[in-house]
Amino acid sequence: MNKKNRKIKNIDENEGAGILKRFGVSIESNLLDEFDSYIEKRGYKNRSEALRDLIRRELVSSQWSERADEEGAGAIIIVYDHHQKELVNNITNIQHDYHDVIISSQHVHLDYDMCLEVIVVKGKIATLFELEAKLKVIKGVKHALLAKSTLGDKI
Ligand code: NI
Secondary structure, eight states, X not given: OOHHHHHHHHHHHHXXXXXXXXXXXXXXXXXXXXXXXXXXXXXXXXXXXXXXXXXHHHHHHHHHHHOTTSEEEXXXXXXXXXXXXXXXXXXXXXXXXXXXXXXXXXXEEOSSSEEEEEEEXXXXXXXXXXXXXXXXXXXXXXXXXXXXEOOSSXX
């Protein structure tokens, strides 16, 4: 990372999360060795940055599993064979039913048969799970995956 980028990054950190605070952590030496090895492999510059990312990841994960009434954002990826006309109709109808939580979708023709769609979603977490479940169970959908992200306002 060059000097210019580093400066921009620090400004972002301070604006997004307020004042940086320090705290002490007691940790077993073998666990710390494992953590240092983990962060080195992933290219983190220091333990603080790696720890912040782990905390954010865990907070987002717990929001999705424990606070279904809150707002979340993410993307549903589905892969299917477009030659099955009823399947394509089903997918379209379901997306129209959930138009209020679908921000956009991108359709990619993977090859002669298969299509991949990325459906960007934002809304109540329970509703996003519901949409994922409805798409997943359609016969002919080969793969469906909800990438669970965040609006970023609390982390
Ligand atoms: Ni296609």
